[in-house]
Amino acid sequence: MSEARPTDSRNAILGKLRAGRDAHPLTPPESDFTVLRDKRWAPSERLDRIKTMMEAVHTEFLETTEADWPTAVQDFLKAQGTRTLLYGTATEAGQRLAASWTEGGPELVPYDGPVETFKERLFDGIDAGITTTLGAIADTGSLIVWPTPEEPRLMSLVPHMHLALLRADQLYDTFWQAMTENRWADGMPTNALLISGPSKTADIEQTLAYGVHGPKRLVVVVIR
Amino acid sequence: MGETSVNFAKASTTALQDPQLRANFRRAMDGLMSKRAVQFADSKEWNAVRALGASVRLRALSKLPELLEKLEANCTRNGIQVHWASTTDEANAIVLSIMQRVNAKLVVKGKSMVSEEMHLNAFLEQHGIESLESDLGEYIVQLDEAMPSHIIMPAIHMNTKQIAHLFKQKIKEAEYTEDVAQLTDLARRVLRKKFATADVGISGVNMAVAETGTLCLVENEGNGRMSTTVPPVHIAVMGLEKVVEKLEDVPPVISLLTRSATAQPITTYVNMISSPRKEGEKDGPREIHLVILDNGRSSIYADEELRNTLRCIRCGACMNHCPVYTKVGGHAYEAPYPGPIGSILVPQMEGLAKRGELPHACTMCNACVEICPVKIPIVEIMGRLRAEAVHPGDSVKGAGSRASKAEAMVWKGWSMTYASPLAYRFATGLLAKLGNAAPTSLPLLKEWTNVRAKPRFASRTLHDLAREKGIPDV
Amino acid sequence: MSTDGTTVPFSGVPFSGVSFSGSRPDSVYYFGTCLVDLFYPEAGMAGIDLLKAQGLRVVFPQGQSCCGQPAYNSGYREEALKVARAQLDYFPGDWPIVVPSGSCAGMMKKHWPDLFKGEPDEARAKQVASRVWELTQFLVQVLNVKFEDQGPPVKITWHASCHAQREMGVVEEPKALLRQLANVELVELQRERECCGFGGTFSVRHPEISAAMVGDKVADIENTGAKAVVSGDCGCLMNISGALEGGKKPVRGVHIAQFLKERTHG
Numbered sequence A: 001m002s003e004a005r006p007t008d009s010r011n012a013i014l015g016k017l018r019a020g021r022d023a024h025p026l027t028p029p030e031s032d033f034t035v036l037r038d039k040r041w042a043p044s045e046r047l048d049r050i051k052t053m054m055e056a057v058h059t060e061f062l063e064t065t066e067a068d069w070p071t072a073v074q075d076f077l078k079a080q081g082t083r084t085l086l087y088g089t090a091t092e093a094g095q096r097l098a099a100s101w102t103e104g105g106p107e108l109v110p111y112d113g114p115v116e117t118f119k120e121r122l123f124d125g126i127d128a129g130i131t132t133t134l135g136a137i138a139d140t141g142s143l144i145v146w147p148t149p150e151e152p153r154l155m156s157l158v159p160h161m162h163l164a165l166l167r168a169d170q171l172y173d174t175f176w177q178a179m180t181e182n183r184w185a186d187g188m189p190t191n192a193l194l195i196s197g198p199s200k201t202a203d204i205e206q207t208l209a210y211g212v213h214g215p216k217r218l219v220v221v222v223i224r
Numbered sequence B: 001m002g003e004t005s006v007n008f009a010k011a012s013t014t015a016l017q018d019p020q021l022r023a024n025f026r027r028a029m030d031g032l033m034s035k036r037a038v039q040f041a042d043s044k045e046w047n048a049v050r051a052l053g054a055s056v057r058l059r060a061l062s063k064l065p066e067l068l069e070k071l072e073a074n075c076t077r078n079g080i081q082v083h084w085a086s087t088t089d090e091a092n093a094i095v096l097s098i099m100q101r102v103n104a105k106l107v108v109k110g111k112s113m114v115s116e117e118m119h120l121n122a123f124l125e126q127h128g129i130e131s132l133e134s135d136l137g138e139y140i141v142q143l144d145e146a147m148p149s150h151i152i153m154p155a156i157h158m159n160t161k162q163i164a165h166l167f168k169q170k171i172k173e174a175e176y177t178e179d180v181a182q183l184t185d186l187a188r189r190v191l192r193k194k195f196a197t198a199d200v201g202i203s204g205v206n207m208a209v210a211e212t213g214t215l216c217l218v219e220n221e222g223n224g225r226m227s228t229t230v231p232p233v234h235i236a237v238m239g240l241e242k243v244v245e246k247l248e249d250v251p252p253v254i255s256l257l258t259r260s261a262t263a264q265p266i267t268t269y270v271n272m273i274s275s276p277r278k279e280g281e282k283d284g285p286r287e288i289h290l291v292i293l294d295n296g297r298s299s300i301y302a303d304e305e306l307r308n309t310l311r312c313i314r315c316g317a318c319m320n321h322c323p324v325y326t327k328v329g330g331h332a333y334e335a336p337y338p339g340p341i342g343s344i345l346v347p348q349m350e351g352l353a354k355r356g357e358l359p360h361a362c363t364m365c366n367a368c369v370e371i372c373p374v375k376i377p378i379v380e381i382m383g384r385l386r387a388e389a390v391h392p393g394d395s396v397k398g399a400g401s402r403a404s405k406a407e408a409m410v411w412k413g414w415s416m417t418y419a420s421p422l423a424y425r426f427a428t429g430l431l432a433k434l435g436n437a438a439p440t441s442l443p444l445l446k447e448w449t450n451v452r453a454k455p456r457f458a459s460r461t462l463h464d465l466a467r468e469k470g471i472p473d474v
Numbered sequence C: 001m002s003t004d005g006t007t008v009p010f011s012g013v014p015f016s017g018v019s020f021s022g023s024r025p026d027s028v029y030y031f032g033t034c035l036v037d038l039f040y041p042e043a044g045m046a047g048i049d050l051l052k053a054q055g056l057r058v059v060f061p062q063g064q065s066c067c068g069q070p071a072y073n074s075g076y077r078e079e080a081l082k083v084a085r086a087q088l089d090y091f092p093g094d095w096p097i098v099v100p101s102g103s104c105a106g107m108m109k110k111h112w113p114d115l116f117k118g119e120p121d122e123a124r125a126k127q128v129a130s131r132v133w134e135l136t137q138f139l140v141q142v143l144n145v146k147f148e149d150q151g152p153p154v155k156i157t158w159h160a161s162c163h164a165q166r167e168m169g170v171v172e173e174p175k176a177l178l179r180q181l182a183n184v185e186l187v188e189l190q191r192e193r194e195c196c197g198f199g200g201t202f203s204v205r206h207p208e209i210s211a212a213m214v215g216d217k218v219a220d221i222e223n224t225g226a227k228a229v230v231s232g233d234c235g236c237l238m239n240i241s242g243a244l245e246g247g248k249k250p251v252r253g254v255h256i257a258q259f260l261k262e263r264t265h266g
């Protein structure tokens, strides 16, 4: 096989596209976003809708308050028999969690090195991971998650259970509104995610099965 | 043209003789159609979001070269390395050279139709690199050494029993079970080990955003996130039409895509990747490569009508609604893209000499056109390709390769007869008198009467009756 | 309503919901179509009679032949154009053109404008195309007909032609007409919107697939327990009744014009 000459291909492709387009320019119809702009729910309805939609795909909800959430999380995990919880030590949430963590609960495990040194433990020895979210979307029942150095990407993916902290006042109507109102286009992070349930598949005879590659359980911790 | 034609008729006949296969498809497609209808029950909303989706795709096509340049610039700024490939051979060579540089032995793949187009797995295996599909459906198909039969649900042609047997046979630690949860869990265990040790992850791209240099992937399983996050190198392959102009163009297209494909308001994961691991970040690949593939697309783009093929967002809904696909399944098309979209795309990519039969694998019922979320005039393109196949020209590869003097003569004779009232009257009169005497062994009549009674010519035509009944002529 | 996607809402039909502008005409043209001409002339006459019974003068130009669809769909556009062009002369008046076939009506209304694109007679072809109506659409939308059933009780089912539905936007009209008939029980097919597998040359180019498709259609028809399957398109009808007859099924295929005439004129 001969080595491709990338610049040649690039120029050939772009040249051909330009010639094709210029020979037959195309005037697209106006993009009318009204259908997304007008999709609204009353603020009081948003959370209910998010719950209904996400529960339909096996998401669990834990209702708690600003003051109580670290305890609520620990009690929940104890009851589940969870042994290890991966968390971000440097976030405010992580610090509160560590401060209020009591003996006898799952072990708090920090994600404190690059994945290369942590992979084995991550894939074999972690039951749950907890992350913050940037809110949720009523239209589709989705959490907005932007991983950070403090809360790396795999925290919400590799552990068998993902706990996501959701503030009840951080709710949007649609994905489009969330991204336009917060001007995402001005600067996208390394990775931005919408998460709408635990990992699932229907590839075997269209039968739904949860937890195929990612978390088997998604628990949304709603903080009011 | 020395190329041999791929025989759709033969492959489809084989498929039709497999009752299990037919039952699997019938059930699956019926289910998908009714679930999709529920997603778009609000016809006002459907019309609006569909118009928006079509406009997004058309706007992207109207500025395609500029948007690709912008995508390249923004990806490069973000640290994503962009490569261009005119052919699948070039794309494979680019992928291989990256693999060889990092000394890769094991690759995990997220679902990518473009990589099917490239026959990438086979190519990598030839070079001693294990390339493992990680989407459960693709994994099943790969274990079975088969091809995907649907672009969204690759193993839709198999039922649970068949998959249970396959797992038992091909996976060492497998116990025989028909329990879907257990089968899924088995795949989870096998593949997790692979994710953790893979050297490179390969994925497709559902959409690439020019404005921000962002690659969007939608999926339910998490294998796409695994493949694009765990291995130290991520290679994304995309067809050059997959670019959109703005970030805000993403939500309507995703909404149309997931609702059309699997009747979900959204997939479990929407994964937007804009850069490799940055300073201070603890995971994510250290390198991301984006391979932009042409493979005939720029030729398709040159034609004003045919370029509409490139609007496609690969939702697969046209397959689910196609009565031909539902009968014969995906394998009969012997192509990475089956069904209606495959019947127009594959002949344009591979040429009409080889694939000229595919545009005829269609009754022109328009079921696909009715539901295509980006309003591709699939059937009009089908008709255009039928015409191209029998008329020499330069707008489609292999144009004129199926021209037949005999067939052309028949249509010429037909048009002369039907365009002349006198000749028409004479011909229909003759058929009314003698048509019924035609033996069923005649070509065409023979095919027709396989399962049907012979059509009967009326003894007098409507023209005759109208004259007799004094229906005015002017 | 069935639940297999038959209620899919859509906007793919550019001409659906077009209502007749202007007052009720006193005359109409009738375009019989080539299949009706050769195989179903009584159905064609029945359509003429239904229109006449509404007090219309029906003009059947003897020079007409075919809309050009067979050649068009086979990739012979020049030949299709030649035949389509030959029709234009015969519809000079400003009257609606009524067609007892959704497929041919769709060819004229939807595809003629493309077929004649850039031709000297493009404007004329478009003008003719704009006057085309599918028969049941015309009966319902323009004439607002009311039928009184005079036949014995019977159970029937309806086969919707793909092109009537998806090119002409004719979905409810024929069923609305059938429901006017007091003694007729209309049982809908489970997959009413699914193609019967005719597809013109498709039926002989891919006879096995076509046979499988019409096989599914026949099974669906049998499941309704209907004594007759009514349709508005002769291509579908030839295919379905051919398969019913070939399979010795005791179900009759009949064109809607003929069925309506039988029920209302004794």
Ligand code: SF4
Residues within 6 Å of the ligand: B260, B311, B312, B313, B314, B315, B316, B317, B318, B319, B340, B341, B368, B371, B372, B373, B374, B375, B376, B378
């Ligand atoms: S042609 Fe339309 S319906 Fe078919 S896969 Fe593409 S976008 Fe979906």
